[in-house]
Amino acid sequence: MSEDDARRRDAEDPGHRALFLVPPAQGGRYQECAYFAGNSLGLQPRAAKEALLGDLDDWATLAVEGHVEARRPWTAYHSLLTGPAARLVGALPEETVVMNTLTVNLHLLMVSFYRPRGERTRILVEESAFPSDSYAVRSQARYHGLDPDVEVIRTADPLGHLAAEGDKVALVLLGGVNYLTGEVLDIPGITRAGHAAGAKVGWDLAHAAGNIPLELHEWGPDFAAWCSYKYLNSGPGALGGVFVHQRHLDDPSIQRFEGWWSTEPETRFLMEPIATPPKSADAWQISNPPIFAMSPIRVSLELFDSIGMPALRARSLRLTAYLEGLLGEHTVVTPREPERRGCQLSLRVPDADGLSRRLSRKHGVIADSRNPDILRLAPTPLYSTYHDCWRAAEALRAEL
Ligand SMILES: Cc1ncc(COP(=O)(O)O)c(C=O)c1O
Missing domain, CATH: 3.40.640.10 (Type I PLP-dependent aspartate aminotransferase-like (Major domain))
Known part of the structure; x- marks a missing residue:
């Protein structure tokens, strides 16, 4: 499956990435990282900072009155x-x-x-x-x-x-x-x-x-x-x-x-x-x-x-199945039946910690590892893309 194919799928099934701040890639040829660690720490919604600043403002202007007077x-x-x-x-x-x-x-x-x-x-x-x-x-x-x-x-x-x-x-x-x-x-x-x-x-x-x-x-x-x-x-x-x-x-x-x-x-x-x-x-x-x-x-x-779990689950099933297809030759320890898994796919790999570091530094792909041999990839339906999945598969091919 080609990069063009991944891009085409993203155009057809775009998700909500624009609502999030995606960190820059530390390596590789793309500006943003391909983020698969939402099962560990999710990305920051763009609206979070303004919401937090609004509540901080209430503290600044109202102090103790904020208990009842804050917006x-x-x-x-x-x-x-x-x-x-x-x-x-x-x-x-x-x-x-x-x-x-x-x-x-x-x-x-x-x-x-x-x-x-x-x-x-x-x-x-x-x-x-x-x-x-x-x-x-x-x-x-x-x-x-x-x-x-x-x-x-x-x-x-x-x-x-x-x-x-x-x-x-x-x-x-x-x-x-x-x-x-x-x-x-x-x-x-x-x-x-x-x-x-x-x-x-x-x-x-x-x-x-x-x-x-x-x-x-x-x-x-x-x-x-x-x-x-x-x-x-x-x-x-x-x-x-x-x-x-x-x-x-x-x-x-x-x-x-x-x-x-x-x-x-x-x-x-x-x-x-x-x-x-x-x-x-x-x-x-x-x-x-x-x-x-x-x-x-x-x-x-x-x-x-506003988006609703049914829509998110439907996109999650599509994204995870796509990633699974790309990972054909790897050992996936996550159940193969879609109803027996969420979005995470866990792979058995040699030196999971080292691999996870190389994926990030050389390819801008953020996965996470559980010692000694599990690499976890979680394409989350809110902000992950098909192109992220394609990047992860390419990076794994290069590193393994
Ligand atoms: C399954 C599970 N249980 C418990 C925890 C611990 O959470 P906390 O540090 O918020 O207590 C975690 C943290 O990642 C977790 O994944």
């Missing part, structure tokens, strides 16, 4: 993110809140949903769980006075483990899209199996949010959490999102770590320890949220809202 009053700013975040993951607005960062949120959700009792003490995670999730679940087991080497079960077959020893599982916590292989797990099926076994089920959707369509309310997990710096393009360390299923929102017995933002706004300043948690995921908030961290998320979620 987007700070006391309610987080609620501007709730609707679009909920639509993105197929949740009800009351099931959704944007707050903190991902691992912090997983901990707060495990406070509520990992309640080991009697024989039911185990946490099931995937074989190749993301390191932060491993640390989180192991420390949760220790926090309950349990031995993480016994209680944390890493498995490549969660359904098999649930069928065999589900009565010992307190919590199933898996990545909806595996960070290493790009495989999409059967979120509704595993959720059903976890519940049938009597366990709670939560999902780490870091690699799923903004990548694949999600229907969290319908699929029914107890909770989910995701970050906004990957496919959601909201900047390094951006705040994450949280989903708590509706059936838990009005449960007075649920355990939570609380602060003044866990309670209804009217009771926030009562000087007695009276907590009236809202019947929404807002009850999982603790502190007053960082306004300037929310400006880029607002811009980014508006983009997802």
